[in-house]
Amino acid sequence: MSAPADQLTTAPVPFVTTLSAYDLGQGSGGVHRGLPSSTVSITIPEDDPLEIAWIGRPGSRRRLRAVVAGLHLSVAELRQQGCTRGVWLRLSPLGARALLGVPASELAGQIADLADVAPQMADLPERLTACRSWPQRRALVERRLLAGLARHGDRADHGGLRATLAALSGTGRVQDAARSLGCSRRHLSSVVRTELGVTPKEYQRLVRFENARGRLVAGARAGGAGLAAVAVAAGFADQAHLTREWRAMTGDTPTGWLRAEGLAVRGSSGLQP
The missing domain is CATH 1.10.10 (Arc Repressor Mutant, subunit A)
Incomplete structure (x- = not known):
């Protein structure tokens, strides 16, 4: 799920590709389209809960205090009335297990509340609201993520999975990626489905x-x-x-x-x- 096009920044925490403050702006009516994504995203509005729904999927609209979205090939609509500010971050597919304690496959194509995915972070939205500046908010999020890394970071073969994703990203053919990894296409498909919840293609x-x-x-x-x-x-x-x-x-x-x-x-x- 993507943030507004002019809100991207890079974060130093392992497995975090983006950690940014966002403001949808009054001109947008507090509405943003979240595009298909190969990452796991977390959106934490500053005050009121966020309304989110998959476009074209009736009955999917939910009102959540903090949103976790897995890898997805669909478009989502995020609606935030009143205060349109918040914190937004993206985790690499490996980051879901390493930082939150759940494999990305459990989140694929799904939207969930952060408190349900990572109960240890249930109080993060309120803690962020109490912060008075962006540096304070960023430091708080980074501390929580690093605590998650210390708790969950040794549960996966990061090196092997990183090599798998690099091979897939470096070619347009799944068979070529399997060949470069020295495995069969079936084995590669099984690994990717198990870890990410999507097919290699x-x-x-x-x-x-x-x-x-x-x-x-x-x-x-x-x-x-x-x-x-x-x-x-x-x-x-x-x-x-x-x-x-x-x-x-x-x-x-x-x-x-x-x-x-x-x-x-x-x-x-x-x-x-």
Whole structure:
């Protein structure tokens, strides 16, 4: 699940790829779209609970004090009325087990309250609300994560799983990844499903999507990005392939999403619809 395009920062805690303050802003009406993600995300609103639902999935709307979302190929709608600020972090797939004590597979395609996933963090939202500054909030979150790492960090073969994910991220073919790891495709699929809750192909699809998303945002911040160049660099066959995949995964085009985020992007010959 993704934060607003201009809210990404990097965190130093192991297995944490992002730790950021966010503000949805009054102009957005306190609504944000969470895109498909290859990470486990935690969203903790500053005051009121957060409403979240999978778009196109009736009956999925929930009101939670702090949201944990696993790897997912769907789009979520997050709605935060009143105060639109909070703390948002992303964990690598290995981070769910190492920091929270549960494998990413238990969270895949799911949204849950942080207190249910990690009871030892049940009081974190209230503790964060009591903090007076972002440095205090960040330090509190980091302390809790490091405490989780000390409690759960030795429960998994981090080296082996890290190598598996690196192999999948480095090629578009599952068979090639299995060959580089010296195992069968069936064994690789079993390991990935057990740990992540998605298939190797689905994981590759998410990684490629996020690669494109990062390049789109970077290009837009730099004054515009050619969609054709982004598509090739991210591993798509061409711009049309990129656009088809974005429509399938988000219900929108790359440029439509960037406009919604307040950014702009150039197509290969001008702004594309």
